[in-house]
Amino acid sequence: MRTSALISTDQALKLINEDNAIVLDATIDKVNEKMDNSKLSLIPNSQFFDIEGVFSDHKSGFPHTMVSPEQFSKETKKLGINQDSTVIVYDRWGVYSSPRAWWMFRYMGLEEVFVLNGGEPAWKAAGLPIVDDYRTPEAQGNFKAKPNYEWFISKEELVERLGDDDFTITDARSSGRFHGTAPEPREGLRSGHIPGSKNLPFDQVLDGINYQDDMELQRLYEGKIDSGKQNIFTCGSGISAAIIALGAYELGNDYVTIYDGSWSEWGADTEVPVEKD
Template structure:
C-alpha cells in the first residue's frame, strides 16, 4: 500500500529496504556556495545516481536545471532501471536539498510512488547502518512511461497570464535579501527583486538541521503563503529550493502545487517581465 506522505523517515525507509520494487536514488548536487567533497562519498547500499545537473537537465536551454522533455525524461529514467511500478526513495548528501527537485520531476512526469528520505544520508549514517562508496549501475532498462501532469509545471508564459488571478499563490524560496532586492544575485545578469504579488518563504525556514520540520510546524510556517483551495506556485533561483517548498506544501496536504521551472534565473533576466 502506498505511503500517504511524500516525506519518509529512516524507519519507514527501512521497512521498504527489502522490497524488490525499491530503487534508491542519490540526487545530490553542489550548492551555489558550497561544493561537496566527492573523494570520500558515503552512499546507501544499492544507490543509483540521479544526475540532476547532467542527464536530467535540458542542456540546450541557457537556464540551469531546465526540465527535460517527456520523451527524454522517460528514456533517462528507463536507463536507471525504473519501471512504472517502482518505489522510488530519493535522498541527497546535504540532508534535504536537491532530493525534492527529483521528487517533483517524477511527480510531474506522472510517477506516484516516490518519496524523499528526511535527513538524507546523515539519517542513514546516524542509525549506524552500512555504507558503500560506489553507485550501482542498472543492468536492465526499465519500462517507465512518462505521463506529464501539466498542473505541476509553470513556464514564464503561463505564470505571466495567471499573476493577477485570485486563485493562485506564488511563493519565493530565495533569501529575504534577494527577494527584497538588497542582496546580490549569485548569477550574473539578473535584476534584483521578485515576481509581482509573490511572498517570500526562505527554504531554510522549513529545515531543522538536515531534517524537514514536522507537519505541525510546517502548517504554521505556510500560513500567509499557500492556501488549500488555490493553485500554489513556487519559485526560487533555478528550481531547486522551490521544490523544497513544494514538497513541504504537499506534506501538509496542499495537492494543487507547481514549480515555476525557470524561476528567477529566467524571470530576473527578462526585462520584459514585471518585477517588484
C-alpha cells in the same frame, strides 16, 4: 489513501527491501558549497540521479531546466525504473536537491516516489550500512513519462495569469534577494520578485538536516499558501522551490506547481514586471 512523501530511515529500510524498489542519490552542489566526491558515502544499492547532467535541458540557457518527457523516459529506463517502481530519493546534504528529484518524478507521472528525510546523514546517524560506490542496474526499465501539467508552469502562463486571484506564488530565496536588497549570485539578473509573491526562505522549513515538524510548517506557510487555490513555488533555479513545495505537499496540498525557470529566467527578462518592497 494519500501518503506522505517524506519517509524516515525506518520506513526507508522497509521500502528498500521491496523487489520493485529503486534507490537514487540526487545530490548536487550548492551555490557556494561543493560536495566532496573523492570518497562517496552512499546508501546501499544507490544509483546516481544526475540532476545537473542528463536530467537538465542544457539548451535552455538556464540551470536545471526540466527535460522533455522523452529524455526523462530514456534516462530513467537506464536506471532500471519501471511503471510500478517504488523510488526512494535522498541527497548527501540531508535535504537539498532530493525534493527536486521527487517533484520531477511526480510531474512525469510516477506517484510512488519518496524523499528520505535527513538523507544520507540521517541514515548514517542511525548506524545503518554505508557503501562507497553506485550499483549498476541489472536490466533496462519500462517507465514512460506522462506529464501532469498541474505540477508545472511556464513563464508565459505565469505572465498571463498575473493579477488573477486563483493562485499563490511563494518564493524560496533569501529575504534579501526577494526584497531586492541583496545581490543575485548569477550575473545579469534584476533584483526583486514576481509581483504578488510571498517569501518563505527554504532554510526556514528545515531543522538541520530534516524538515520542520508539521506544527512549525503550518505556522511558516500561514498566509502564503491556500489549499483552495493553485500554489506555485519559485526560487533561483528550481531547486529550493521544490523544498518548500514538498513542505506544502506535506500539509495536504495535492498539487504543488513549480515555476521551473524561476528567477534565473524571470530576472533576466526585462519585459516582465518585477516588484521590490
